[in-house]
Amino acid sequence: MADEGYFGERVAARYDDVSWGMFDPALLGATAAFMEEMADGGAALEFAIGTGRVAVPLAERGVKVAGMDNSEPMLRRLREKTPEIEAVAGDMATTHVDGDFSLVYLVFNTIFNLTTQDGQVACFENAAAHLQPGGRFVIEARVPEIQRLPPGQSVLPWRAAPDGMSYYVYDVVTQRLSGQHYYFNDGLIEASPTEMRYAWPAELDLMARIAGMRLAHRWGGWKKEPFTNLSPSHISVYEKA
Amino acid sequence: MFFGERVAAHYDDRSAPPARETVDFLAELAGDGAALEFAIGTGRVAVPLAERGVKVAGIDNSEAMLRRLREKTTEIEVVEGDMTTTRVDGEFALVFLVFNTISNLTTQDAQVACFANAAAHLKPGGRFVIENGVPALQSLPPGQTVLPFRADPEGFSYDVYDVVTQAFSSQHFYIVDSKLEAFPVEFRYAWPAEMDLMARLAGMRLEHRYADWDRAPFTALSPSHVSVWRKL
Numbered sequence: 291m292a293d294e295g296y297f298g299e300r301v302a303a304r305y306d307d308v309s310w311g312m313f314d315p316a317l318l319g320a321t322a323a324f325m326e327e328m329a330d331g332g333a334a335l336e337f338a339i340g341t342g343r344v345a346v347p348l349a350e351r352g353v354k355v356a357g358m359d360n361s362e363p364m365l366r367r368l369r370e371k372t373p374e375i376e377a378v379a380g381d382m383a384t385t386h387v388d389g390d391f392s393l394v395y396l397v398f399n400t401i402f403n404l405t406t407q408d409g410q411v412a413c414f415e416n417a418a419a420h421l422q423p424g425g426r427f428v429i430e431a432r433v434p435e436i437q438r439l440p441p442g443q444s445v446l447p448w449r450a451a452p453d454g455m456s457y458y459v460y461d462v463v464t465q466r467l468s469g470q471h472y473y474f475n476d477g478l479i480e481a482s483p484t485e486m487r488y489a490w491p492a493e494l495d496l497m498a499r500i501a502g503m504r505l506a507h508r509w510g511g512w513k514k515e516p517f518t519n520l521s522p523s524h525i526s527v528y529e530k531a
Numbered sequence: 532m533f534f535g536e537r538v539a540a541h542y543d544d545r546s547a548p549p550a551r552e553t554v555d556f557l558a559e560l561a562g563d564g565a566a567l568e569f570a571i572g573t574g575r576v577a578v579p580l581a582e583r584g585v586k587v588a589g590i591d592n593s594e595a596m597l598r599r600l601r602e603k604t605t606e607i608e609v610v611e612g613d614m615t616t617t618r619v620d621g622e623f624a625l626v627f628l629v630f631n632t633i634s635n636l637t638t639q640d641a642q643v644a645c646f647a648n649a650a651a652h653l654k655p656g657g658r659f660v661i662e663n664g665v666p667a668l669q670s671l672p673p674g675q676t677v678l679p680f681r682a683d684p685e686g687f688s689y690d691v692y693d694v695v696t697q698a699f700s701s702q703h704f705y706i707v708d709s710k711l712e713a714f715p716v717e718f719r720y721a722w723p724a725e726m727d728l729m730a731r732l733a734g735m736r737l738e739h740r741y742a743d744w745d746r747a748p749f750t751a752l753s754p755s756h757v758s759v760w761r762k763l
Binding site: 407411436437438439440441442444461462463465489490492493495496497499500517518519520 | 639643668669670671672673674676693694695697721722724725727728729731732749750751752
């Protein structure tokens with residue numbers, strides 16, 4: 291791996307500890323139940339599987355799960371947890387995993403880690419290439435927070451805690467989004483930037499269309515809450531024709 | 532239908548003539564080829580473009596608007612129809628759709644079809660040009676749906692947004708003889724990046740994105756964009 295980027299050894303080592311609520315058992319239970327239903331008896335492939343936050347509880351429900359991730363340190367953590375999940379190092383825009391899948395999924399805004407529209411389109415195409423006809427691609431992503439960003443402003447504060455702070459820096463022309471995270475450690479400050487590109491739900495729908503998939507559902511949460519004008523994120527289900 | 536007889540009768544009085552830069556820009560892209568205007572209306576842009584010597588054809592879904600155009604000139608071939616499906620004979624170097632009119636198509640499917648129809652009229656290497664507002668969501672705080680944008684002695688206007696469907700409705704009110712006349716128009720906004728994918732579905736790629744017809748750079752504060760896609 292030429293560049294492990296944000297998810298190198300340092301982040302991988304503490305990924306499962308810094309929870310920010312994403313390791314909440316109730317949330318993970320709902321997520322895994324949702325994915326089990328979407329897999330509909332078939333096998334599932336997780337893009338950006340990481341340390342297996344979702345894949346491990348999904349596999350525990352009896353769903354056969356495979357995955358890919360571009361960070362070898364994250365995959366090492368996953369392999370320490372279970373030998374049941376086949377996970378390969380690779381790029382979710384291009385890497386192919388053998389198998390026949392009824393579900394591909396990509397959660398926690400990770401589509402935005404691909405920093406160009408071309409890269410995101412390629413990811414949708416790669417998802418579709420792994421799916422059987424009628425198979426589903428599930429994406430969980432933030433709704434771009436442009437309504438909180440007055441005209442001319444580019445920086446949004448996001449977190450301020452005793453152990454650090456975070457800002458998001460927006461470029462509304464290119465849709466680039468830079469997460470600037472800072473951590474205090476032993477009186478020193480550590481900067482941990484991550485580069486992203488945000489995309490609108492309607493834009494993702496056209497990426498799916500380019501890849502031969504159509505939007506089947508859009509929900510506001512894993513329990514199929516309605517998606518509304520105040521939903522901070524969306525769960526979108528695309529079906530392959 | 533907004534562009535009926537009542538609006539057509541006054542359209543040219545209430546709309547500014549196009550800037551010279553608009554006509555220059557389009558004439559340059561047409562080159563020696565022909566140009567097709569979607570939603571040609573009364574010919575606000577098409578007439579001065581034709582006067583430059585560019586062969587211009589057009590489509591509009593309002594017969595009332597087209598009657599005004601035909602009163603002005605016989606040089607421009609116009610067809611009454613829907614810009615998502617209607618075909619005009621000929622092969623064009625340029626198709627253009629200005630003044631936010633892509634937003635008059637109120638579904639994503641229809642907007643995608645409009646891009647496909649534009650591409651179907653273009654020869655390889657031909658260009659599709661759109662002028663459209665950037666969705667004003669940075670002016671719309673979370674939870675707010677109504678954005679006022681005009682208040683003068685003649686009346687007032689609001690845009691009403693649905694950020695889930697990207698539908699928005701422009702509610703124009705005019706005071707006429709102390710009575711209020713409502714002119715609602717239904718739209719769907721689309722992001723510049725979303726349009727780039729509509730173009731891609733139609734076999735076109737973004738070539739340029741400017742803030743205006745003068746080719747000023749498109750920036751975070753640009754209220755609208757002029758985008759040029761090229762057919763592969």
